[in-house]
Each structure stands twice: as structure tokens, then as C-alpha cells.
Amino acid sequence: MSDHGCVLPPHGERGIGAAMGVARVVAAVAVVAVAGTGCSSGAMSSDEFRAEARDSIERMVAAVGTAGFAARLARDDRAFGSYVAVLTDDAQQDGESAQESGASLQPPPDLGSVDGELDRLLGEAVDALHAANDTAQGPGPAALAAQAARLDDVNGRLAELKGRLA
Amino acid sequence: VKRLLGVALGVLTAIGGFVDIGDLVANALVGARFGMSLAWVVVIGVVGICLFSEMAGRVTALTGRPVFDLVRHRLGPRVGLANLIASVLVTFLTLAAEMGGVALALQLATDVNYLAWVPLTGLFVAIVLWRAPFEFIENAFGLLGLLLIVFVVALWQLSPDWSVLWQQATHPAVPYGEGTPTWFYYAIALLGAAMTPYEVFFFSSGGVEEHWSARDLATARLNVYIGFPLGGLLSLAIMACATVTLAPAGIEVEQLSQVAIPVATALGKLGLAVVIIGFFAATFGAAMETSMSCGYAVAQFFGWRWGKAVAPRQAARYFTLTLVAVLCGVLLILTGVDPISVTEYSIVFAAAALPLTYFPILVVANDRQALGDRVNSPITNAIALCYLVLLLAVAIATIPLMIVTAAGQ
Numbered sequence: 001m002s003d004h005g006c007v008l009p010p011h012g013e014r015g016i017g018a019a020m021g022v023a024r025v026v027a028a029v030a031v032v033a034v035a036g037t038g039c040s041s042g043a044m045s046s047d048e049f050r051a052e053a054r055d056s057i058e059r060m061v062a063a064v065g066t067a068g069f070a071a072r073l074a075r076d077d078r079a080f081g082s083y084v085a086v087l088t089d090d091a092q093q094d095g096e097s098a099q100e101s102g103a104s105l106q107p108p109p110d111l112g113s114v115d116g117e118l119d120r121l122l123g124e125a126v127d128a129l130h131a132a133n134d135t136a137q138g139p140g141p142a143a144l145a146a147q148a149a150r151l152d153d154v155n156g157r158l159a160e161l162k163g164r165l166a
Numbered sequence: 167v168k169r170l171l172g173v174a175l176g177v178l179t180a181i182g183g184f185v186d187i188g189d190l191v192a193n194a195l196v197g198a199r200f201g202m203s204l205a206w207v208v209v210i211g212v213v214g215i216c217l218f219s220e221m222a223g224r225v226t227a228l229t230g231r232p233v234f235d236l237v238r239h240r241l242g243p244r245v246g247l248a249n250l251i252a253s254v255l256v257t258f259l260t261l262a263a264e265m266g267g268v269a270l271a272l273q274l275a276t277d278v279n280y281l282a283w284v285p286l287t288g289l290f291v292a293i294v295l296w297r298a299p300f301e302f303i304e305n306a307f308g309l310l311g312l313l314l315i316v317f318v319v320a321l322w323q324l325s326p327d328w329s330v331l332w333q334q335a336t337h338p339a340v341p342y343g344e345g346t347p348t349w350f351y352y353a354i355a356l357l358g359a360a361m362t363p364y365e366v367f368f369f370s371s372g373g374v375e376e377h378w379s380a381r382d383l384a385t386a387r388l389n390v391y392i393g394f395p396l397g398g399l400l401s402l403a404i405m406a407c408a409t410v411t412l413a414p415a416g417i418e419v420e421q422l423s424q425v426a427i428p429v430a431t432a433l434g435k436l437g438l439a440v441v442i443i444g445f446f447a448a449t450f451g452a453a454m455e456t457s458m459s460c461g462y463a464v465a466q467f468f469g470w471r472w473g474k475a476v477a478p479r480q481a482a483r484y485f486t487l488t489l490v491a492v493l494c495g496v497l498l499i500l501t502g503v504d505p506i507s508v509t510e511y512s513i514v515f516a517a518a519a520l521p522l523t524y525f526p527i528l529v530v531a532n533d534r535q536a537l538g539d540r541v542n543s544p545i546t547n548a549i550a551l552c553y554l555v556l557l558l559a560v561a562i563a564t565i566p567l568m569i570v571t572a573a574g575q
Binding site: 055058059061062065066068069073076077078079080081082083085086087090094155159 | 276418439442
């Protein structure tokens with residue numbers, strides 16, 4: 001049994017916003033479904049964990065990829081500062097959401113080390129996104145170009161971890 | 167020459183007015199996630215909107231009355247009321263999404279948070295609705311929306327492997343790693359985006375505003391049969407741009423800012439400026455059309471005076487309703503709900519409500535009392551019935567698919 005007690009299966013906040021009334025209805029249905037199962041699930045099964053972890057990684061890859069585009073557009077002088085700043089800010093928000101989703105996963109005992117690696121890598125990715133966004137909001141798009149390599153590096157390692165979770 | 171110019175203007179505004187926030191988000195999202203494998207849905211959606219818009223235009227041109235005015239008489243108040251409630255709710259949600267889209271477009275241009283732009287957007291929409299003539303509302307933003315052709319230029323500039331795009335589009339299959347229910351859920355979203363009910367309300371009511379008669383039928387048909395398919399091509403270009411640029415990077419579209427990435431990548435600052443203005447025009451024009459459609463639907467149902475040609479004092483209930491819809495849309499977006507999420511819900515619910523919009527049109531388009539011998543041909547009826555079966559299946563499947571896929575996740 002997990003220390004975290006009875007929890008809802010984590011789901012992302014991607015795309016459809018949790019604030020919508022219908023999302024609440026969907027959430028209510030999920031609550032009923034969980035209650036119907038006796039609320040007995042703690043840690044996930046290995047397959048469930050892998051699937052959820054891959055989903056969190058995919059979302060983080062999307063966020064880091066977006067920031068990577070922002071950095072390359074800035075480097076090549078192909079976008080206005082305002083657009084680049086919005087792009088990096090959106091990427092940071094999406095990345096934070098993906099990190100929250102990844103952090104809420106309950107790994108089975110045999111995947112505890114993978115979960116640790118996932119948390120660390122998602123944290124690194126969010127740090128890179130914060131740095132990119134801070135640069136875009138502060139020094140400006142030109143300085144952001146230097147972040148492109150770091151973002152690409154993080155994304156490469158995320159893709160590698162996702163491959164191992166397949 | 168004047169007539170030819172009128173036709174050209176109508177076609178151009180139909181193209182520019184076809185794409186709204188729903189099309190922008192749905193096509194980019196689908197392209198980034200599923201490639202061109204759902205392009206067939208856009209084709210089905212465009213054929214459907216052409217089919218039913220032609221019927222609505224014909225009814226208006228021959229009777230001088232908008233479709234939903236006749237629906238109440240033909241189907242009775244009870245069915246008409248159910249239709250009205252569903253249609254107005256979906257149209258209101260679309261209005262909120264469009265105003266959120268305007269605010270997001272302004273954020274892209276200024277880096278000022280979109281929430282700060284929402285009240286100003288509402289105020290601007292209200293002022294234009296109050297002051298501007300119908301022709302201005304219809305033409306100005308439709309023509310500016312044509313700037314979204316920049317997606318076609320960007321796609322060309324990106325030099326994609328056309329054979330791969332064609333292969334994906336003509337051999338639809340669920341991409342590896344995606345579930346079939348999710349694929350169908352987004353197919354429904356795309357269909358809802360292409361066949362949004364408000365487009366028919368606005369088209370039909372606009373015909374009355376412009377005093378269409380039987381002589382205008384040919385023009386209306388040209389607008390529909392040329393303008394909408396070309397608008398559909400714009401949708402496919404948005405999808406293809408996302409397929410070529412965003413999908414290889416693993417980017418799933420969650421923000422309007424991401425929709426513009428392919429254009430900036432291909433065309434730089436100039437393209438980016440054009441696409442942001444295009445976003446603004448498409449969403450602002452649709453915000454006005456949806457707010458007017460809320461007023462049209464209710465006023466026509468209850469038999470109130472309505473229309474831009476009538477002085478606000480003489481059509482007080484219509485204007486009040488329209489402005490209240492704008493205000494409520496502003497308040498909804500100001501709650502902080504994600505405008506892109508509102509967009510996604512609006513197109514999915516639009517898809518679920520499609521039979522309520524299109525079944526009455528089919529009934530009225532077969533009414534010999536109203537249309538004489540200009541009722542639907544047997545072929546038109548056969549195709550329309552196939553569509554109704556499809557739309558009914560979509561309506562039944564939408565909510566279960568939404569639950570099963572956790573709204574497409």
C-alpha cells in the first residue's frame with residue numbers, strides 16, 4: 001500500500017482545461033468510478049506507470065520543443081520579441097503542468113529508480129524552461145538563442161527515457 | 167461588372183470567414199498529433215456545410231425569411247425550443263472562445279496578458295455591433311481573414327514531401343501510439359469546427375439583412391460552392407503546416423502561439439505579422455457573427471424585431487440580447503478558464519448539436535408551401551439524409567468518447 005493513500009489516477013491538464021464545467025462532470029464520473037472500485041488502488045501497475053510516465057514526458061517534450069522553436073526563431077531573427085516571450089511563457093506553463101503530472105505518479109516498487117530519474121529529468125526540463133522564459137522576458141530574444149542547445153540536450157534525454165519506458 | 171464584383175467579394179469573404187478559432191486550433195492540433203490522417207473529416211465537413219448552407223440560402227432567398235423563423239412554424243414551438251436552447255448554448259460557447267482568441271492574438275502582438283485584453287475586446291465587439299453596418303461587419307473582417315492564406319504560402323515555403331502528406335491524407339490510419347477512440351474524438355472535433363451551427367444562422371439571417379431574392383440565389387450558391395471549399399483548403403494548409411513543422415518536434419498544440427510557429431519558421435517576421443493579424447481578423451469577425459447569431463436565433467424564435475438594419479430602439483430586445491451575450495462571454499473568459507479549452511469544448515459540443523441545426527433545415531428545404539418547385543432534388547435529399555445519419559451517429563458518440571478518452575487526452 002502506498003503512503004499516499006487513496007488517490008485519483010493522475011490525469012494531465014493538457015488541452016481541455018480543468019476549469020470547465022464539463023471537465024468537472026468528467027472528473028465526477030472518474031470519482032464515482034474510483035469509488036466504485038472500492039478506492040483500493042495505491043501504487044500503479046508497471047504498465048500504468050509506464051504509460052503515465054510516457055504521457056508526462058511527451059507533454060514535457062512538447063513544452064521544451066516549443067521553447068526550442070522560440071530560441072531558434074530568436075537566433076535567426078525570424079520573430080518579434082513579444083511573440084517569442086509569449087511562446088516561452090506558454091512553454092513554461094505547459095512544462096510546469098507536465099512536471100506536476102509526472103510528480104503525482106505512484107510507481108510500483110520495481111520502478112522506483114525510474115520514477116526518481118523521471119522526476120529529476122522533468123525538474124531539469126522545467127529549469128531549462130524557466131531559464132529560457134526569464135531570458136526572453138529579460139535580456140531579450142537575442143540572448144535566448146544561447147538557450148537552444150540546452151533545450152535540445154534536455155529534450156534528447158527525455159526522448160531517451162521515454163524510449164526506455166516503452 | 168458590379169454583379170461580378172459582388173460575387174467576388176462574397177466568395178472572398180466566405181473564404182476569409184470560414185476559418186475561426188475552432189478551425190485554427192482543431193486543425194493545428196490534429197496536424198501536430200495525427201498528421202494528415204484526419205484530412206478526410208475536413209472534406210466531409212466542407213461538403214456538409216456547403217450542402218446545408220445552400221439549402222438555408224435558398225430558403226431565405228425564396229421566402230425572404232431566415233431558416234429558423236420557418237423552423238418554429240414548421241416543427242412547432244416545442245421542437246423549436248429544444249433546437250433553440252441547444253443552438254444558443256453552443257453558439258454562446260463559440261462566442262466566448264472567439265473573444266478569447268481575439269485576446270490571445272493581441273497577446274501575441276503585445277506580450278500583454280490576454281486577460282487584460284478580454285474586456286477591451288468585449289467593448290470593441292459591442293461598439294462595432296452597435297455602430298457598424300452589416301456589410302462592414304460581413305466584408306471587412308472576412309477580407310482581413312484572407313490573410314490566413316499565409317499558411318498556404320508557408321506550407322509551400324517549407325517544401326514538404328508532398329507525397330507523404332498525400333499518402334497520409336488518402337490512406338487514413340490511426341498513428342502509432344494513439345488510441346482509436348482518441349482519433350475518432352478528434353475527428354468529431356474537426357467536424358464540429360467545419361460545420362459550426364452559427365455559420366448557417368449567420369448565413370441565413372445575413373440573407374435577410376441583405377434582402378436576398380430569387381435573383382440572388384446564384385450569387386449565394388457561388389459564395390457557398392466556391393468560398394467554403396477554398397476556406398476548407400485553408401484549414402488543410404493549417405493542418406499540413408502543423409504536420410510538417412510541429413509533429414516532428416513532438417509538439418502538441420495547447421496554445422494559439424504554437425499555431426503560428428510554422429509560419430514564423432517559414433516566412434519570418436513578415437509572415438508572423440500577417441498571421442497574427444489574420445488570427446485577430448478571423449476571431450474578431452467570428453465573435454461578431456456568433457454574438458449576432460445568438461440574438462438572431464432567439465429573436466427569430468420569439469418573433470421579435472431583429473437585424474442590423476433596424477434601429478436599436480426598435481429592436482431593443484435583439485440588441486440587448488446580443489450585447490448580453492458579449493458581456494457573458496467576457497465574464498466567462500475572465501474567470502481564467504483556458505480559451506483554447508473553451509474552443510475545444512465548443513467545437514465538440516457543436517458536433518453533438520449538429521442534427522438539431524441541420525435536420526430542421528432539411529425539413530424546411532422540402533417544404534413545397536414555402537419553396538414551390540425549388541425544394542430539394544431527390545439527389546440532394548439522398549446526400550442530406552446520409553449526412554443526417556452521420557451527424558446523428560456523431561451526436562450519439564460524442565459524450566461517450568469524451569468520457570472514454572478523458573476529452574482527447
